[in-house]
Amino acid sequence: MLVRDVMKGPVLTVGPEVTLEDAYGLLLEKGIRHLPVVAEGRLVGIITDRDIRLATSHLNPKGPCPGCTRVEEVMTREVVTAHPLDPVEEAARVMRERKIGCLPVLEDGALVGIVTGIDLLDALLRLTGVTEPSGRLEVRLPDRVGELARLTGFLAGRGVNIHSLLSYPEEGEFVRAVVRVNTLETHPLAEALRREGFDVLWPPKKPW
Amino acid sequence: MVIYREEYRLYNFGPDHPFSPVRLEMLTSLLQALGVWRAPLSPPEASREEVLWVHSERLVRRVEAASRGELSPDLEHYGLGTGDTPVFPGMDRAARVLVGGTLEGARRILAGERRVLQLGGGLHHAQYDRASGFCVYNDLSVAIRHMTRAGLRVAYVDIDVHHGDGVQWIHYEEGEVLTLSLHESGRYLFPGTGHVYEIGRGAGLGKKLNLPLEPFTEDESYLEVFQALVPWALKAFRPDVLVVQAGADAHYLDPLADLLLTTRAYERLFRLLLEYAEAYAGGRVLFTLGGGYSLDAAVRVWALLYHVFHGLPLPERLPEGWLSTWEARLGKPLTPTLHDPEGAYPEIPRREEIAKRNRLTLQRLTELVAPHLLH
Numbered sequence: 190m191l192v193r194d195v196m197k198g199p200v201l202t203v204g205p206e207v208t209l210e211d212a213y214g215l216l217l218e219k220g221i222r223h224l225p226v227v228a229e230g231r232l233v234g235i236i237t238d239r240d241i242r243l244a245t246s247h248l249n250p251k252g253p254c255p256g257c258t259r260v261e262e263v264m265t266r267e268v269v270t271a272h273p274l275d276p277v278e279e280a281a282r283v284m285r286e287r288k289i290g291c292l293p294v295l296e297d298g299a300l301v302g303i304v305t306g307i308d309l310l311d312a313l314l315r316l317t318g319v320t321e322p323s324g325r326l327e328v329r330l331p332d333r334v335g336e337l338a339r340l341t342g343f344l345a346g347r348g349v350n351i352h353s354l355l356s357y358p359e360e361g362e363f364v365r366a367v368v369r370v371n372t373l374e375t376h377p378l379a380e381a382l383r384r385e386g387f388d389v390l391w392p393p394k395k396p397w
Numbered sequence: 398m399v400i401y402r403e404e405y406r407l408y409n410f411g412p413d414h415p416f417s418p419v420r421l422e423m424l425t426s427l428l429q430a431l432g433v434w435r436a437p438l439s440p441p442e443a444s445r446e447e448v449l450w451v452h453s454e455r456l457v458r459r460v461e462a463a464s465r466g467e468l469s470p471d472l473e474h475y476g477l478g479t480g481d482t483p484v485f486p487g488m489d490r491a492a493r494v495l496v497g498g499t500l501e502g503a504r505r506i507l508a509g510e511r512r513v514l515q516l517g518g519g520l521h522h523a524q525y526d527r528a529s530g531f532c533v534y535n536d537l538s539v540a541i542r543h544m545t546r547a548g549l550r551v552a553y554v555d556i557d558v559h560h561g562d563g564v565q566w567i568h569y570e571e572g573e574v575l576t577l578s579l580h581e582s583g584r585y586l587f588p589g590t591g592h593v594y595e596i597g598r599g600a601g602l603g604k605k606l607n608l609p610l611e612p613f614t615e616d617e618s619y620l621e622v623f624q625a626l627v628p629w630a631l632k633a634f635r636p637d638v639l640v641v642q643a644g645a646d647a648h649y650l651d652p653l654a655d656l657l658l659t660t661r662a663y664e665r666l667f668r669l670l671l672e673y674a675e676a677y678a679g680g681r682v683l684f685t686l687g688g689g690y691s692l693d694a695a696v697r698v699w700a701l702l703y704h705v706f707h708g709l710p711l712p713e714r715l716p717e718g719w720l721s722t723w724e725a726r727l728g729k730p731l732t733p734t735l736h737d738p739e740g741a742y743p744e745i746p747r748r749e750e751i752a753k754r755n756r757l758t759l760q761r762l763t764e765l766v767a768p769h770l771l772h
Contacts, residue, residue, distance in 0.1 A: 322476075322522065322529045322562060322588035348480040350473070372481050373530050373559065373587040373688075374415065376653050391585050392655065393612070396743050 192280050193273035195312045196294050196302035202227040205234065205261035212260050213241045223291040225300055226264050232293055232300050234264035270295045271304060277312045280304055317369065318353025324375035326368045327391040328382065332358065340366060343385060349378065365390075398505060399703075400498045401425070401437035401516040407491035408517075408533075410483050415653065415690040416531040421517065423696045423723060424703075430719035431700075433709055437516065440501035442494045443539060451538040451567050453526045457489075460533060464489040476528035492533040495520065499536035502683045503543040506638055511680045512671075514706050516699070519642045519687030521561040522588060529563065530587060537685060538567045541640055545573045552636035552678065553577065554627060556666060557644025557687040558654040560591025564642075565605050572600030575634040579623060581647070581656045582609040593762040596769070603769020606630055608762055611751045612655040616662035618752040619647070622759045623666065629763070631677035633770045639678045641670055644687030645698035649742050651691050657745070659737045663698045667705040693731050700735060711735055 202225045203212050212224060216238045226234035244254040244263045257263055271280050271292040280292055284306065294302035314320060330336040337356065344351060352369040359365045372378065379389045406418035428434040448457055459475050462468075463484035472478040485491075495518045502513040521537055522530035541551050541564070553568075555561035555578040568574040583589040597605035608626060610619065631639075645663070647656040674682035684702065689695030697715075704711050714734055724731055732738070745751070 319589050322590070324587035325585045325589065327585075350479060369589070371479055373653055374481070375585070375587065376655075395655065 190277045190312055190316065191273065192271050192275045192277060192292075192294055192304055193302070195277055195308045196271075196273065196304040197308060198294070198302035200225055200293070200300055200303045202300065203236070203260055204228060205259065205264070207260045208258055209241050209245060209260065209263065210258075212236060213238065216241075223303065223305065224260075225268070225293045225303065226260055227300060231298065232268060232270070232295065234261065234266045235268045235291075235293065236260050236264040237290065240264065268293060272296065273301060277304075277309065281309050284309070316353060317355060317367070319369065321352040321369065321371065323352045323369040323371050324373065325391065326366075326370060326375055326379060326382075326389065328366045328368070329359065329388040329390055330356075330364045330366055332362045332364045336364070337366065340368075340382075340387065343382065343387075344368070344370065344378075347378065347381065398510050398512065399435065399437040399514045399516060399706075400440050400502055400505075402439040402494065402498070404442075404491075404494045405498065405517040407487060408495055409491070410485060410531070414483070414531075416688075417692070420689065420692060420695050420699075423692060424516065424699050426723075427696060427700055427715065427719055428703055430716040431712055433704065433707070438501070438505075440498045442490065443496035443500050443534075443536075444493070447500060447539055447543075448493060448496060448534050450542045451525065451535055452523070456526055456528070460492065460528070461489045475526070476524075477533075481530055482528045482533065488533060492520075496534050496536040496539050499540040499683070499685055500543055502685075503540035506681050506683055507544065507547050507549075511682070512674075512706065513683045514703065515683065515685045516703075517686055519557065519644060519685040521555060521557060521564050521642050521644075521687060522559070523563045524566055530559065531688075532563060535563045535567060537561075537564050537640060537642060540683065541568065541574055544638060545571065549573075549637040550635065551575070551638055551640055552631055552634055553640045553642070554670065555579070555642040555644070555687075556647065557642050558647040558651065558656050559587055559644070559688060560607065560609070561642060562588045562590045565590075565595065565607075568601065569597055569605060570599040570601045572604060574601070575604045575606070575630065575636060577606045577608075577627065577630055579608045579610060579619070579626075581612055581614070581654050584609075585612070586654060593758060593765060596766050603766045604634065606762060606766055608755075608759060610656060610758070611754050613657055613745045613747065613751055614755060615657045615745060615748065615751070616659055618748075618755050619656070619658055619662055620665055621752070622755050624669065626759055626763070627669070628673055628677065630766075630770065631673055636678045638681040638683065639670065639674045641682060641684045642687045643667070643684050643699070643702055645689030645695040646687075646691075648689070648691060648694040648698060649737075650694040651689070653688075653690050657742065659741065660694075660697055660701060661736060664701050664705060664711075664736075667702050671705065692727065697732065697735055697737075
């Protein structure tokens with residue numbers, strides 16, 4: 190999944206000379222939190238609702254920015270951006286590490302979209318496959334070649350379609366696989382997997 | 398009034414499939430052996446037009462083609478030809494026969510009948526544009542639509558262990574349909590939906606209620622939250638009729654789920670539902686069957702429903718002849734009593750914690766819907 194698959198566009202922008210009041214009004218009206226600042230077709234900064242509130246608040250430990258009335262006086266100038274072909278996990282990593290809430294997306298210097306934390310949550314939902322009617326299996330696999338193939342091969346052999354498959358490393362040389370499958374019969378499936386030697390964590394084995 | 402016809406058993410995905418018509422054969426033969434079987438009303442099958450009240454033309458076309466053995470390459474996109482919902486010859490008519498039974502129940506209620514028990518149907522996973530989870534056409538929604546078109550307010554109560562997603566989504570924006578599903582949490586179990594936050598949209602806002610319960614919930618906690626939620630919601634909604642999907646798969650013997658109810662809880666649930674129908678819906682109630690994949694358990698649960706429905710005294714033991722016939726046919730022993738034996742499964746160590754979480758979920762749900770439901 191790439192940034193271009195989850196980003197939103199066209200993007201609402203403001204010029205640097207716009208007043209803070211107008212910019213804040215726009216954010217409220219559109220129900221958004223980030224405004225890229227564009228001058229002469231070029232991205233020159235970004236401003237958020239929080240930037241504006243801080244700049245104008247008496248609660249700001251430094252006091253309200255004296256005489257700040259325009260976007261260019263408050264905006265962040267060094268903007269972290271993404272490219273449409275970046276993988277979503279790359280965008281997530283950058284946003285997490287820099288503690289920022291969005292990335293404007295640039296292609297050949299032009300602003301073509303924006304990706305926010307909300308878009309990444311949507312991406313997560315799609316990646317987990319919860320939007321399809323399905324049951325969920327959780328299996329612990331040894332972290333070595335061919336284990337996932339063994340699991341998916343087994344499911345294929347039973348005629349079970351996989352809507353999504355997430356796997357992540359666990360401690361102690363294991364990989365946890367979370368599979369959403371298009372069947373009501375996750376219990377019989379889990380039993381069959383156990384008989385094949387798989388360590389199925391969910392659904393649990395009934396004690397009778 | 399009981400609705401049933403032999404052709405319900407045409408709805409058959411094959412000998413190894415859990416949604417087995419053998420359940421109906423066992424159930425009706427048990428009621429006959431007990432001497433309580435009264436000739437049921439035989440319903441007509443639903444027409445294509447009636448199915449189209451709640452389903453898309455393109456889904457119906459594909460079901461019809463698959464029934465004739467013509468398999469279109471996009472079948473799986475419509476939830477057909479999968480491991481759960483394979484296609485079989487005559488599938489369209491078999492599904493319409495079940496729809497016809499539930500629809501006939503709705504017609505009878507509109508004609509003045511108060512209590513109807515449809516011994517089939519309950520195909521609550523079928524969606525507008527998609528077959529799903531053993532369900533081809535949604536008989537419940539066709540019946541509900543028939544009644545709302547006649548001006549009735551319908552409260553749908555779903556006690557199947559799986560979320561009643563199809564019925565919920567089909568009526569998601571309708572203010573005259575309350576859907577209320579108690580089910581094992583979709584965090585793990587099919588279909589994955591049925592979260593407390595799914596509360597309807599538009600005119601339906603606050604009128605779609607979901608109580609996802611913890612695995613290993615057991616009788617006591619289930620009855621506690623059921624009795625707190627259902628009369629509260631019905632009182633606020635003021636329905637004209639209850640439609641109940643009485644799936645039997647929340648039973649502890651069920652091979653597909655883990656809610657762990659016993660027949661004692663089911664008996665209480667059926668009595669409560671009849672009481673609630675009297676108190677909040679003018680006595681009008683339409684029961685259907687639903688899921689239930691342990692033959693032993695499902696047949697006893699539905700025999701209980703039949704007895705409670707008719708106000709009959711409950712037999713303790715099941716008839717010997719019936720038991721021996723079916724034990725021979727299935728090649729395994731059956732529970733010889735209508736109720737489960739006491740202490741049939743080991744104690745669940747996390748019982749208190751589970752009850753607490755269920756209470757919290759109930760609280761969250763009522764807080765979410767109260768502003769919309771109580772006005």
